Amino acid sequence: MSTDFQQNPPTPSHDSIQPTHLSIWQKMLRWIFFGLGFLFLGLGFVGIFLPVLPTTPFIILATGCFAKSSERFHQWLLNHKTFGKLIKNWQERRAIPRYAKYLAWTMMTLSCAMLFYRLSHEMIWLACTTSTVCLLTTIWMARLPDA
Structure with a gap:
């Protein structure tokens, strides 16, 4: 027998936005969350300079969107020197x-x-x-x- 049938299929990368095992709707939803993550991140950045826009809620929303779409960007925000502690406090204690x-x-x-x-x-x-x-x-x- 051939060993081709016994090999494990390749696993998708954690940085990938669209793993191959997801349906088209799940892939589309991931892209939507990915886009919203960047939108909220941008609004949070603008909120640093404009008093009308709050920074913190937009960064927390961006983190939630990236948690559902991109592990790489989610980890980047969690380990960010400015926002990381804020996000971890929110996720662990809603503080x-x-x-x-x-x-x-x-x-x-x-x-x-x-x-x-x-x-x-x-x-x-x-x-x-x-x-x-x-x-x-x-x-x-x-x-x-x-x-």
């Missing part, structure tokens, strides 16, 4: 550093105050809606443990 909470609350307050100051009376509903979302986010974040 956010106290300074990050204070910074987020300050920026949300300033952003909402600026909306009320700059928007016309016809657009005040937008400032109220944004303030409500920020208030709910503040309450949710206050309930999380400190890292």
